[in-house]
Amino acid sequence: QVEGSPLGWLSGGASWSYGDAQSEILGPDPLDFFPRHRLSSWLRLGLARGGATARVQYVGPQIDKNTELDRRVLLQLDAHARLSHNLLLSLRGENLSGKHYEQRLGVYAPGRVFFLSLQSEWK
Numbered sequence: 001q002v003e004g005s006p007l008g009w010l011s012g013g014a015s016w017s018y019g020d021a022q023s024e025i026l027g028p029d030p031l032d033f034f035p036r037h038r039l040s041s042w043l044r045l046g047l048a049r050g051g052a053t054a055r056v057q058y059v060g061p062q063i064d065k066n067t068e069l070d071r072r073v074l075l076q077l078d079a080h081a082r083l084s085h086n087l088l089l090s091l092r093g094e095n096l097s098g099k100h101y102e103q104r105l106g107v108y109a110p111g112r113v114f115f116l117s118l119q120s121e122w123k
Contacts, residue, residue: 014041032063050081064105072101088119 003013017038021031037060044053055076061068075096081089091114098111 009046010044011046012041012043015039035060035062050079052077052079064102067105069102069105072099073097086120086122090117090119091115092117 001013001015003011005011019031019034019036019038021034022028037058039058040055042053042055045051055074055078057074057076059072059074061071063069074094077091077093077096079091083089094113094115095109096112100108100111103109
């Protein structure tokens with residue numbers, strides 16, 4: 001993982017993970033449903049009372065019931081704004097491309113999904 005902040009209000013980064021499994025009982029690839037490659041990059045904007053993060057994720061191919069599922073690229077956006085000392089408003093958008101990719105064989109992910117939350121903390 002690499003992350004940097006060239007400006008105080010702007011930062012970004014990228015990460016890559018590789019997973020491999022072996023088993024004496026199950027053979028050289030016991031977790032074939034687990035994607036070996038995952039890549040992610042993000043750009044974060046931070047302001048005095050809020051901010052946003054845009055993320056692009058790549059998930060490599062995976063196997064389900066002896067069928068290879070497609071690789072996928074996911075777009076995500078998180079934004080937040082502090083409304084007061086105790087209130088934080090957040091909006092999260094996932095799968096912004098709206099592609100209905102297979103999570104498991106025959107099980108498709110929903111299209112665009114948005115979450116809106118209002119959080120509060122009292123001490």
